[in-house]
Each structure stands twice: as C-alpha cells, then as structure tokens.
Amino acid sequence: MSAVIPVSHLQTLKMSIYRFDPSVDEKPYMQEIIVEVPADKDIMVLDALHLAKVKEPSLSYRRSCREGVCGSDGMNINGKNGLACITPLSEAVKRNKLTLRPMPGLPVVRDLIVDMKLFYDQLEKVQPYLITKSENPEKGRLQSPKEREQLDGLYECILCGCCSTACPSFWWNPDKFLGPAALLQSWRFIADSRDEATDERLDDLEDAFSLYRCHGIMNCVSVCPKGLNPTEAISNIRNKLISRKRQ
C-alpha cells in the first residue's frame, strides 16, 4: 500500500489464509488474521496481504511487480484464481471475508506458495522459443503488421499459472496434458510468421494427452488475469492439426 496517501477511515477485514510450513506444521490449517483497511479507498488483495504479514511475519507468498505484469502472486482468492496485486478488495471480498488459498493442483511449498516445477516443465516441452532454419538477415526480419497482429493475445502471457491450475484436465494429468499456459505458448510460436518449425511443433502434439485432453471447460479463460484465451489457442492448434491431415 502506498504510504503517501493519508487514510482517514479504517475498517476491519477478516482474512482467512491457508497456512502450512512443512518444517513446523503436521498439516495445513486456515488462519484468521484481522487487518485494518481503508474504508474510503479500494486497495488490492496484495496490499491486504502486506498488512497481514506485518502482523504475522511468517506468512509467505510470492510477489514482485505489484502491477499485474510479472505473474508472481497467482493465488486462489475466494475460490477463484487470480493475481493478488490487481484484484481489488471491492471485487474479491464477500460478506467482509477474504479467503486466500494457494493455487490448486500443484504441491504446496509453504502457505500460499506452490511448487511450479510441473508447470514450467510443461512449458519447456513446447519449445517456447523461435525456431528458424534460414540464415538470420543482417538486420531484423520483416513481418507485416497483419502478421504481427496474430501474436496479440498470445505474447502477453505472464506465466502466472492461474489458468493451468484452474484446469481439471491439468489436475488429472499434470505430467501428460500440457495445460492451457503451455499450449497458448505453443500457438504463439506456430502463429509467428517468423517461426519455421510448425510441422515439428504439431508432430509433438499429436498424442492423446498433450493437447487433446483439453475438454473445452474454459476455466482458463475465465480466470486469466490478462484476459487471454487459451481455449481459442488450443482450438486453433486442433484446426491446424486437422487441416494438415487433410492435405
């Protein structure tokens, strides 16, 4: 919370926060922490967490940019995945209560921090980098504004994990189904006019699990804090796979 704004009125907020330190606790528990928040000004869930941490310094969560661009503070906020730093209390708090849990579907390291290894491993499987075979020109490659537009809605992904950890297919097969975030990245490179590995990328997605475990539940779309649409990216890849078979 910004220290430069004088706050005239305060009100109490009841926070219920998932706590677990494997080196101390036998099992996880929900801890109630009551904080004073401004009554006349909206603040973000992350600001409320900072207030809770002042009271309870052992409370652990990830955070960095505090403006929704680094993707550190994905968590489950009153039942829905989102970024704490750009979710205002006015949106999140229900009946003066704010329940915070770690993102579901991944092992909990401590408190609100999950082990993202599976998520990153799946990302790496799609070879999330430009692959070219032709020689690089001396200057930059050309790309028309229209070709570049194909990357809008894809390149903005911040790898927060909100989508994949809200996806039932990912919960069931986190090691085999790549999950919405990785598949969005896969499409980001297939859609890039500069990339020269479309066939190889598609080959890697032909098995029964990697892509086809998506059942169009669309949780990914409803939780993405950047307003991106992984389901659409997945269906674009499917169409590409189908049209390739026809040829």
Next chain:
Amino acid sequence: MKVNEVINAKDLPVMEFDGIIIGGGGAGLRASLQLAKSGLNTAVISKVFPTRSHTVSAQGGITCAIQSDDPDDDWRWHMFDTVKGSDYIGDQDAIEYMCSEGPKAVFELEHMGLPFSRTDEGKIYQRPFGGQSKDYGKGGQATRTCAAADRTGHSLLHTLYQANLKAGTNFLNEWFAIDMVLNEDGAVVGVVAFEIESGEIFYIRSKATVLATGGAGRIYASTTNALINSGDGIGMALRAGLPVQDIEMWQFHPTGIHGAGTLVTEGCRGEGGYLLNKDGERFMERYAPNSKDLAGRDVVARSMALEIIEGRGCGPNKDHIFLRLDHLGPEVVHKRLPGITELSKTFAGVDPAVQPIPVVPTCHYMMGGVPTNVNGQVITVKDGEDIVVEGLYAAGEVACVSVHGGNRLGGNSLLDLVVFGRSAGLHIEESMKQGIDLKKASHDDIDKALVRLNKLNASTEGEQVSDLKDKMQQNMQNNFGVFRRGDLMEEGIKKLHDSREEVENMFLPDKSAVFNTARIEALEMQNLFEVAEATAVAANERKESRGAHARDDYPDRDDENWLKHSVYFSETKKVIKRKVNNKPKTVEAFQPTVRTY
C-alpha cells in the same frame, strides 16, 4: 546444510562454475546467453523466476538508431542526445559503445523472436521519446525508440528467457545470494547463496561473477519499482569494500500513477499525449519551448513538481498533474498503449481513451551504481587510480558504466542492459579462453560472507523489518526527493546514521528454513539501507545541481568542481571524485554546454 543453522565456512558445501550471474533480468539473461552459447559451465542465480524480474515492467521501448523510421538516423545523434541527457557526466567512451553497438544488439533480439510492433513495410516500429533529436539537436524531434506496443520490457525479458532455454542455460531459480566471497588478494571468487525453497545453503565458487541485480527504487516510499528492487548487488559491493558511483543520481519519472506509483510510459507523450495543470494549461510549453512534453525526464519531473508546489496541481488536494491521451482517439490508445489502458483502469479507475490519467513524478531509476568499464569489469579506485576488481563484473541498472550520468533518457535502460550484458559475457568468454585459474578462498574469507546471516538467525529481539523500512523510505522521500537542500539532507543523514545499528541487529521472528520470505526481506532491507545511506551522503556531498540532482541551495551546475563522478565507499562514508571519460574512440567528444530543451 540449512540456512537457519549456525553456519561455519568449513561445513559449507561447495558448488563450482566457470561463471555465475546474480540476477535474471535483462542484463543477467543477456550475459548468461553469451556464456551458455560459449559452452562454459555457467549458472544464473535469481531470487525470482527470471520472468518475474523488473525488466518485465519496462514499457515504452528500447532506443536505438536502427533507421526504421528515418533511413538517415545516425547513432552519433543518439550519442549526442545521451551525452546531453546525462548533463555531461556520462562517460563518452561507454555511450559511444552503447549507441554504435546498439543496432546489432537490437537485431539480435529480433532474431530471437522479440514480437516488436511493425511499420507498414514490416520493419521494427519506432516511436518518439524524450530528449531525442536529429542532427545533434539541430534537426528537431527524432523517432528512435523501438517498441513492442507498450510491453517492450515484458517482450524483451520473455524473449531472452526463451533464448536461454534454447541455449541450455543453467538456472538456479529462487536462490538468494547473501554476500560475495573475496580472497586475500581482493579477487571475487563467488558468493554464498541459498535455495529459498529448501533452505539449502552453499558456497558457489566461480572464476567470474556478474552482478546483474538491478535497481533499488524501494529506498523511496513512492516508486515505480517492483517490490524486489532492493539493491542487492549494491549492498554486496559496499559490504565488500567496493565503491558505488554517482549514486545520488535518482531519476524521478514524470508519470507514475498518483497514489499507486505504477509507471505510465513516456511513450504516451511520444504518441502525442501531453501534461496539463489544474487550469488546463500545457505548462511544459513554458519550461521547454522546443521539446515541450518530450524534454529530458529530469526537466519534465521538476516542472511538474514546481506546478504542484505553486498551487497549480489537479484534484481536490492539488497534488497531481493530468496526462491527457483522449485526443489521440481510442484506436491509437488501445493499439499502441494497451498496457497503459489496463494499468490506468486498475490503479486510477480511468480509461485513458476518455479521461486524463492523474500522475506525479515518482522514483524510477538509479543512474548510479557499481562503476565498470565498457567490458563490464568492476572498477575500484585506489590513490586516484582506477583498478579492475578481479573476477567481478556488473551490468544493467546495478552498474554505472556510465551511460546515463546525471539523467537517463527514456528507452536507454533496455539498450544499456542488452549491450553491456552482452559485452560482459563476451569479455568473460574471451578471458576464459586465455585461461583463468579458479582462485582459492580461505574459510575466513567465506565466513565474512556469512556474518549477517548468522546474526539474523541468532536474533532474539530488535526492530521489525517493516518498521525500519517504513522509516527509511519516508526519510528518503522527504529529504532526498526531486528537490534537495543541504540542511534537510544533513537531517536525513543523521536519521540514517541513527538507525544503522537497528538495521544490523534487526529481529527475525521466523527462523524456518522453508521459503522464508521474512528472512529474505530482512536481508533485502540491509541492502536497501546501504543504498539509502550511499545516496544520502553522495547527494549532500555534490554541491551543485546537475541532471536529476537539483539543489535549492546550489541551483547551478558547477563544471569547474563537479564535472566529475562521485565515488562513495561505505567503510569511510567518504566521497571522492573520479574523472568523466571524454575520449570516445571514433568521434570528437561533445563539450558541455548549457542544457536546454
């Protein structure tokens, strides 16, 4: 061995690399890419997953004369602008290197896949930015900042991370470096670091160590900087007895969102936006008749602060300025500035295509840092002579090479970090080819890097980190802001002096070894404190106004005494002067003149 035990160097497990890079932002990832490609055994040590680094927040672009917009654009014009922007204490050899090597570095990024916005001909899109000119200031506004919408930092950082994955770089993600290890010859021979998740702690030995730890904007209460910007590299350098240079030079970005501090890119003004006071006046026309809203950032920030001080601020408390964009039309606003639209809605509750954004000058960038040469090698000063610190490199915001001098131009930070991340990598690669021995460190040397950790672990009472941080941030905000004054700075220095003992003996209530963010915040606070004190002492010492350093009691630039770098050592708390380089290799040096826009 766990981070919460009583740790002795003799029990500490050792990891070994040819090169380590502390920090996974743009500079670190550009350096690591160079090293990974060379086949050296290297690792990036980053306290956050690399794409969470603060480079991700850069918006407007990377300034470079790549000639998309103007086929006649010239890197020498960019060099002129940068020297002038620096208020003449940027090193001209370094600025020459950055501006002339820049196009190569930018095209490399394009080849790696950076999703630049495009011109109709398919070239990299460029937009005008502040302080840019054609023909050495005589040809009007230039259009030189290469952009990926207003998410250039995000695009650059992700692209570099992707390229590192492709190159097979080793990552030690979510590891925290406590302190560097120096041997008896003063050579840097690695760091002590721990894995945050498990708490496993190691001495990481290496032939070359690169500091790429970024800035420290969190010394101020109001900043555009990420919460992780705690000046870890500066803290490590100062504790190791190495100096920092021009650390009093802090850039206040004209447009941070009022209240939240989040950044609104200068690209808004580049695309045609402008600033208004409460009377609806485009006041920058008065302060900078030629460049107006695109004058140097220091000039614009001071003009805004003056408008507010003189009662012409906007809003019920007359405490901010309006940034107007709605006249550009929703097409331009949403297409060129989509991130700004998002941020304005979230943090100011306004849609910039309809309403103006409330903004104030906000701490943004540390021009100073660990002094280096153009190869990224860290320099210390002994008896007036520059001496290269063996085994240590620095690049990006933590370094002061110095290309920004007293005031950085917008779009030059991203260029700085790719150019000098790359040059540090190249130099390490070259040195390794010639062969460097892995130097030995004694247990005593390593124990020195463990002192503050052991002290924190043993603490049973003391001040809370959050209290100490609040106190320091308010002090810096009130006494070392846009305008500075000797008596207030003296007061600020005294307050810092009084809290040093508290900071060194603060209380760590949580002693867990597992992902203990309280321990990280305590270690970061000690780093911030080193930066704050260095800033305070150096600011008070520089008795003139230059670039971002504006003193009411010394309102003029004093080239006779202060056309110099300030070099600060924490052991003595003294500032010495160092010569500014005015010997570029291929062009004539630009001589200091009165700086107007």
